Amino acid sequence: MKKTILLTGATGYIGSHTWCTLIEAGYNVIGLDNLCNSAVGVVDRISQITGSSLNFIEGDVRDKILVDAIFSRNKIDAVIHFAALKAVGDSVATPLAYYDTNLNGLLNICSTMASHAVKTLVFSSSATVYGEPESIPIKENAPLKATNPYGQTKLMSEQMLRDLEHADNEWRVAYLRYFNPVGAHESGLIGESPLGIPNNLMPYVAQVAVGKLEKLRVYGGDYPTRDGTGVRDYIHVMDLAEGHVSALSHLLNRNASNSSSFTINLGSGQGISVLEVIHAYEKASGRPIPYEIVARRPGDVPAYFADPSLAATILAWHATRGIDAICADSWRWQSMNPDGIIDT
Numbered sequence: 001m002k003k004t005i006l007l008t009g010a011t012g013y014i015g016s017h018t019w020c021t022l023i024e025a026g027y028n029v030i031g032l033d034n035l036c037n038s039a040v041g042v043v044d045r046i047s048q049i050t051g052s053s054l055n056f057i058e059g060d061v062r063d064k065i066l067v068d069a070i071f072s073r074n075k076i077d078a079v080i081h082f083a084a085l086k087a088v089g090d091s092v093a094t095p096l097a098y099y100d101t102n103l104n105g106l107l108n109i110c111s112t113m114a115s116h117a118v119k120t121l122v123f124s125s126s127a128t129v130y131g132e133p134e135s136i137p138i139k140e141n142a143p144l145k146a147t148n149p150y151g152q153t154k155l156m157s158e159q160m161l162r163d164l165e166h167a168d169n170e171w172r173v174a175y176l177r178y179f180n181p182v183g184a185h186e187s188g189l190i191g192e193s194p195l196g197i198p199n200n201l202m203p204y205v206a207q208v209a210v211g212k213l214e215k216l217r218v219y220g221g222d223y224p225t226r227d228g229t230g231v232r233d234y235i236h237v238m239d240l241a242e243g244h245v246s247a248l249s250h251l252l253n254r255n256a257s258n259s260s261s262f263t264i265n266l267g268s269g270q271g272i273s274v275l276e277v278i279h280a281y282e283k284a285s286g287r288p289i290p291y292e293i294v295a296r297r298p299g300d301v302p303a304y305f306a307d308p309s310l311a312a313t314i315l316a317w318h319a320t321r322g323i324d325a326i327c328a329d330s331w332r333w334q335s336m337n338p339d340g341i342i343d344t
């Protein structure tokens, strides 16, 4: 009997790629998204990729009546909860919007799950809960500290879920802390399409390559790193999607002796610098990436990458796509969809 998964934030960047992987792994999926940061056209693209008709519901994870109706009308076995606001800078400017969506959204999902006796959850956390790391690579037992409201919502979400587990030991939660998701599906049909000017490096570089933006500003060239620019752990979004499906099946396999809750880093374990990203993208696209080294961006840390060994131990999962594949897939998506996905 196929298991049914409620996928929130389903038309978003990571959610859409995970939706494809879930279908290919044989799951029934109900996708829920309020489209505040994605386009409904993504649903047709996923249908093209998977050859499946999709069950998509436009709606808000904070809508108690809607979420309860979804659980009443479907036998849901687990939830993968992506729906959230995720831009660090925006969270500083509009913290209440972040606390509302990220905390009230999770609260409504979990209370509705509990009322329907569904207690298996894959939670979308972030390496941002580590704040400025004391040492790298970063392990899951590193000190946790938020340096912005967005990171605070992830830290508080994790605490809410741990308190829930303590109160009811039937809950099984996978806390997945992602580093820097990048890249796109190999078809070029879905990928990252941020609204407005991208804050993150990879989509910005992609838009310089395709000619939408003039040049990249490299934030800092004097960091204590191998070439002076910031080092990060870039993980291909398809590796991330596969990590979610592995975590889900691990949780659902409850009769396995080790199917308890777990917290893992989803990262490649490799640190790549900004200049190395630029060179890899030029190689993948055949386009020059003009750049200028400017002042450091406030809040940035020099280097940040995962120790992914626990994910390998618990899930037998590791990232398989390196920076060259990331840039090649990103370029295919960007060059095929210079303006992102236009709603049909």
Ligand code: NAD
Residues within 6 Å of the ligand: 008, 009, 010, 011, 012, 013, 014, 015, 032, 033, 034, 035, 036, 037, 038, 059, 060, 061, 062, 081, 082, 083, 084, 085, 086, 101, 105, 124, 125, 126, 127, 178, 179, 180, 181
């Ligand atoms: P995204 O913005 O592309 O996807 C989030 C989706 O959630 C969007 O489609 C948006 O429309 C939807 N959404 C937002 N508020 C909603 C609400 N109230 N009800 C229903 N849908 C709502 O972002 P993403 O990069 O795919 O991130 C997915 C998850 O991964 C988020 O929880 C984010 O915090 C986390 N994460 C992202 C990154 C990253 O760099 N992309 C890194 C670490 C963790």
Ligand code: WQD
Residues within 6 Å of the ligand: 086, 088, 126, 127, 128, 179, 180, 181, 199, 200, 201, 202, 204, 216, 217, 218, 219, 220, 229, 230, 231, 232, 274, 297, 300
């Ligand atoms: C990467 C590197 C920049 C843009 C963020 C969030 C984090 C998580 C992932 C949600 C850094 C440099 C960037 C540019 C640049 N999101 N850079 N020029 O800051 O590591 O992480 O996204 O959970 O919470 O903080 O990612 O892509 O912004 O920066 O030089 O125009 O690229 O300084 O070294 P970051 P990023």
